[in-house]
Amino acid sequence: MIDITHHGATTGVTGSCHELNLRSEPNAFAGILIDCGLFQGQEKGDGASASDLSVDFPIAHIRALVVTHVHIDHVGRIPYLLAAGFEGPIICSEPSAIMLPEILEDALKIGFTRDRALIERVLGLIRSRLVPVPYGQWHEVFAEQGSSLSVRFQRAGHILGSAYVECDAVSGDEHERVVFSGDLGAPHAPLLQQPASPERADRLVIESTYGDKDHESRETRRYHLKAILEHALADGGTVLIPAFSIGRTQELLYEIEGLIHEFRSDSVADGLVWDELEIVVDSPLAAEFTGIYRKLKPFWNAEAADRVREGRHPLSFEQLTVIGSHEDHLNAVAYLARSHRPCVVLAGSGMCAGGRVVNYLKAMLGEARNDVLFVGYQAAGTPGRDILTYGPRGGWVELDSERFDIRAKVHQVGGYSAHAGQSDLIRFIEGISKKPSEIRIVHGDESAKLAFKQRLVEMDYPCVFIPN
Incomplete structure (x- = not known):
């Protein structure tokens, strides 16, 4: 049997x-x-x-x-x-x-x-x-x-x-x-x-x-990502992307490096070109696995291998900042919450159920100039599902037993699942x-x-x- x-x-x-x-x-x-x-x-x-x-x-x-x-x-x-x-x-x-x-x-x-x-x-x-x-x-x-x-x-x-x-x-x-x-x-x-x-x-x-x-095609979702980032950054806010430390973060970095390489001198926000856009990874685990991904280049596909041969660094490009310590994380949250510097932040966890993304959400959900971009599945009962469901209605989400109003704009690019x-x-x-x-x-x-x-x-x- x-x-x-x-x-x-x-x-x-x-x-x-x-x-x-x-x-x-x-x-x-x-x-x-x-x-x-x-x-x-x-x-x-x-x-x-x-x-x-x-x-x-x-x-x-x-x-x-x-x-x-x-x-x-x-x-x-x-x-x-x-x-x-x-x-x-x-x-x-x-x-x-x-x-x-x-x-x-x-x-x-x-x-x-x-x-x-x-x-x-x-x-x-x-x-x-x-x-x-x-x-x-x-x-x-x-x-x-x-x-x-x-x-x-x-x-x-x-x-x-x-x-x-x-x-x-x-x-x-x-x-x-x-x-x-x-x-x-x-x-x-x-x-x-x-x-x-x-x-x-x-x-x-x-x-x-x-x-x-079904998902969007690779090319469609790539330009969808570009359009969302340009629109979201126009008012000097932060685009917060809750991302899983393994897989999603690395794929997004790869795609963003590709956008920067292709559109480097084009405007991404008022007074800012793609080549000057700061991308922040605030997750020690994501940073660690990005390093592991780099070491495992023999398992990358042919397109990624070609980029490396061209002298490009898809997972460690110049515009990328990695935040390690908890003190630096808290300083970054405070700085971005009060500044009007356009920035893209990838932080864990992917469903907003814990991790450093929660501090960003607490500090930024209440301001309309900020944006939350979901690129992965949000399970029922997670804060991510609630933000995705109630954010567009001007609702609220509970984080660490406290309610936070959602005034930030909420987006989803399903193609990056x-x-x-x-x-x-x-x-x-x-x-x-x-x-x-x-x-x-x-x-x-x-x-x-x-x-x-x-x-x-x-x-x-x-x-x-x-x-x-």
Whole structure:
């Protein structure tokens, strides 16, 4: 028997955690987990609230954890998995193996402990368990008592190191290829090679974050970003971009460097040309991962490699200022709040649920000359979703238990989502030579999952369902 169960990302877009089990005999039972992420906002999994970090399912039979990518909603519960007694390897792509300890260090400091010695012990344990696997190469996880399981990573185009996972499973007389999409990226994303469809998928577990809509094209969204920045900066305000530290920040820097390079002598605001526009990254984690991205240039796509050969620095250009210390962060917030200097600030977290972006929002939401630009998905129950929903109506948002009126203008550029749109997801599925016998739709709001399911049913895909 080859079975799939889900421990997250079934009622929303966070908390990804899936289980693939093989049973060849009544007492021969082994499996793997694919991701073990945090819930965010109001999203729940198996009745657990977002603040419930416990691993409350059996893990004695779990031979390995397989990581699709290092976003916190896919890896944030790993320390709790270890605390629950998991002793197996953590298998991931080569770039993810470099980045995973760094993202978990930040998560441990915020939500687990400030004890430096304990953090180092946990990180040392995680590093000792890491098994980096090159893209496109099969890795045997186990072979025991009539069952065997091997996994292979293929590029997912979501963030650097992201992968979808092909699982070659044998259990007694059964032999299946089961594919877990992880998070798939849109084609032509900055820096990343786009995903190609798997050669085979008897069963497919696929995300549906944007299963109900498509994004703008790369060129359209690029000029949309340019137009929003020019309009927003015209009155001497700050454009605040809440951005995820891994992936979104680096892609935005890449795109902004491209705009500066192309329009450097053109006006971006009164008395200011693009070449003089200051771009601020105020997130120690984002700064750290931008440095890691630079070191991982062999994994960049051809376009990015060409820029480097031209002598350009897409992630460390002249107009970029990185703020490190907390004191410098507070000074920057105070200065930008009182000055009329046009500036673009990228700060974490991406859904405004914490991090340095909250201080900027508190200081700037009340002034109409400032702008907030969302470039990523905002989960239900997060301040980001509330600002996006109520900001255009002149409403308010609660930050640190205090209400703040929203007078700043609010924008959204959907094309910069790191997730595939509906047509991209369809292309991924259509590229599989033989239709999967089962497609499970996860990692999406209810409306997105239902719309995506309806589209697949219309295309005569068999056994399409949404797991509970």
